[in-house]
Amino acid sequence: MSLTDDVGRYLDHLTVERGAAANTVSSYRRDLTRYAGYLTDRRIDRLPDVTCEDVREFLVELRRGDSERSVAPLADSSIARTLVAVRGLHKFAVAEGWVEVDVAHEVTPPRAPRRLPKSLPxxxxxxxxxxxxxxxxxxxxxxxxxxxxxxxxxxxxxxxxxxxxxxxxxxxxxxxxxxxxxxxxxxxxxxxxxxxxxxxxxxxxxxxxxxxxxxxxxxxxxxxxxxxxxxxxxxxxxxxxxxxxxxxxxxxxxxxxxxxxxxxxxxxxxxxxxxxxxxxxxxxxxxxxxxxxxxxxxxxxxxxxxxxx
Incomplete structure (x- = not known):
């Protein structure tokens, strides 16, 4: 199966079996389409060929953005949300027997900067x-x-x-x-x-x-x-x-x-x-x-x- 097929099957699973909200599925589709495009650019067209390092590099690219393609960097909160979708795809792939190892399981989202509480004099x-x-x-x-x-x-x-x-x-x-x-x-x-x-x-x-x-x-x-x-x-x-x-x-x-x-x-x-x-x-x-x-x-x-x- 191609990456596009894998993403499509996972989104169908979210919609039909999990009963996910339309907005959630739409958000996952957007994030996973970007993920599939990133993997394709690296000449990876099958989930079994994806490594843990590929997932980590994807997060780095999200934070860095791409000025040549006019793609703005994402905030840490958006990167963390995208990682949820990517993890869900890889976890589903293991459950379906498409791959043997969940390469995204150990990848952690970026830590949000620690904001100091606002206080008044x-x-x-x-x-x-x-x-x-x-x-x-x-x-x-x-x-x-x-x-x-x-x-x-x-x-x-x-x-x-x-x-x-x-x-x-x-x-x-x-x-x-x-x-x-x-x-x-x-x-x-x-x-x-x-x-x-x-x-x-x-x-x-x-x-x-x-x-x-x-x-x-x-x-x-x-x-x-x-x-x-x-x-x-x-x-x-x-x-x-x-x-x-x-x-x-x-x-x-x-x-x-x-x-x-x-x-x-x-x-x-x-x-x-x-x-x-x-x-x-x-x-x-x-x-x-x-x-x-x-x-x-x-x-x-x-x-x-x-x-x-």
Missing amino acids: IDQVAAILDAVGADDTPRSLRDRALLELLYSCGARISEAIGLDIDDLDTDSKAVRLRGKGGKERIVPIGGPAADALDAYLVRGRPALAAGSRGSVGPGVFLNARGGRLSRQSAWQVLASAAERAGIGETVSPHTLRHSFATHLLDGGADVRVVQELLGHASVTTTQVYTLVTVNTMREVYATAHPRAR
């Missing part, structure tokens, strides 16, 4: 918190309590809007957060956040709850109809506050979480304590924040030390 966080809840309306009290809580304990937005009244202990200044996988953790909150929550619970939440047409649920943060505040609405609260504070860049709830972790580490907190506060299952996930603080130290060193250059 302390003064910008303070400006955002000062810009929210300027008046004493129920909505303003809610918005200030929400943002103070997000930054004070590094909560994910889903954890914050998922809070119930019983999860709050303003006397001991702590909240119970439910993280990924239903894992719970107790996190302390600072004085400003505790005060903002008290003000909201006393003067804000009852007024919002009055807008409900039925019984009010246990959610802490309510919308104007007395229901639980949505994720989208919580995002808009922060976006509006950041705009009023004059922050030009996009600020998301996760930005406050990143800022929480970075500021703790800058202040000398142990990385494993920060891991527990963030609810990370592995300290490796938390250690990415140490890269941010190291970069900050380098910038300070470069500008402040007389012999840095």
Whole structure:
């Protein structure tokens, strides 16, 4: 069988036997057509003649592109997606008995570059918190309590809007957060956040709850109809506050979480304590924040030390 036949049979398998979505099959067809063309250019026209090195070189070509053919290089995420299609073809070929060895099995996709979490300087966080809840309306009290809580304990937005009244202990200044996988953790909150929550619970939440047409649920943060505040609405609260504070860049709830972790580490907190506060299952996930603080130290060193250059 030719490469074209092999690819066609595999796509038929995805469509008929696996019931893959039309968009998935279309994506696989595009990636595998490119793969078959690459092999043909190397004068390989049968799957049994393909080696592991051929598959690796294909990934290199995808990353490099081809200026002569006006083929742009692919991003690492696109290369990884293409490799999934190639692996599927070779695995299917082994299962069908066309080849004896799956030469693509050991080939790994390129690792995506490690992106540093985006965080804000302390003064910008303070400006955002000062810009929210300027008046004493129920909505303003809610918005200030929400943002103070997000930054004070590094909560994910889903954890914050998922809070119930019983999860709050303003006397001991702590909240119970439910993280990924239903894992719970107790996190302390600072004085400003505790005060903002008290003000909201006393003067804000009852007024919002009055807008409900039925019984009010246990959610802490309510919308104007007395229901639980949505994720989208919580995002808009922060976006509006950041705009009023004059922050030009996009600020998301996760930005406050990143800022929480970075500021703790800058202040000398142990990385494993920060891991527990963030609810990370592995300290490796938390250690990415140490890269941010190291970069900050380098910038300070470069500008402040007389012999840095």
